[in-house]
Amino acid sequence: MQDITQDKLTIYGEHFDSRLLIGSALYPSPQIMQDAINSSGADIVTVSLRRQNSVAAGEDFWQLIKDTGLRVLPNTAGCHSVKEVVTLAQMCREVFQTDWIKLELIGDEYNLQPDPIGLLDATDILLKDGFKVLPYCTDDLVLCQRLADLGCEVLMPWGAPIGTGKGLINPYNLKTIRERLPEHTLIVDAGLGIPSHACQALELGYDAVLLNSAVAGAGDPVAMASAFAHAVTAGRLSYKAQAMPEKDVAAPSTPTMGMPFWHQN
């Protein structure tokens, strides 16, 4: 039997119990946000920066996050250029006092697809500036390899476009990345809708999932956060337990030896 308590998620040399990273946006209320984050069992919560005169930016929100006691992972959501994303990462580092950055650089407004070329440039700049970069990227093997070559220890390919809830739209690509980068921490980021999507990602060998809308947008975010926590645990245990080989032809599970009435008709 696998001892899951000794099976940790590793992010740039630090170890965490939970394989679910959760976002802090889109909840119906601050209280539900806090309750859902707690219910998820996550050790890491994502946050961002916006203009101080915008709605809900500031000390009140930050205090709620600090009260959770979780590690924060700032993002660069909404940036469309290398210059923007580098500046925002530097600002995040000062405010949140962490060198972790969830690097988001949007290349297309329609599906919020990451800009792979700009992402490589920005990653190179930020790694050299001392950041520990967690790049949000597409499920392109070569892009992931290039990010790994630059020095990223963690890669976060999408399951599907942000907020769609479609699940893993290209499991083959995700599986190939897992096989080709066996030593890297891989996190499916974005596009998950229901807990079975998270379970599938972990069953493919992914180390964790990062999600927000699937919990915040559920009818009962607190219950859904718990459901995702269970799904992630199930998926990880399944991966470690090594599933049976799939077959094309049926094979009986009940022994045929000693079958009564055999060839009597």
Place this chain on the structure above:
Amino acid sequence: MKLIYNGQDIQVDGGLSLQQILVSHGATPPFAVALNGQFVPAGLLPETKPESGDSIEVLSPIQGG
């Protein structure tokens, strides 16, 4: 002189530091500052003096996915 502060046009006296401008506009921690798209570390705010037409961004924590 005219500056742009979080997207809004403002008028300030010339020669003021970023630190003085932030105080006069009620900026409250936690925040980080960029001038014309370049990050300005907190330690440099007292000695950084914007010029007319410059753009200041003052950002604070918010929800994120």
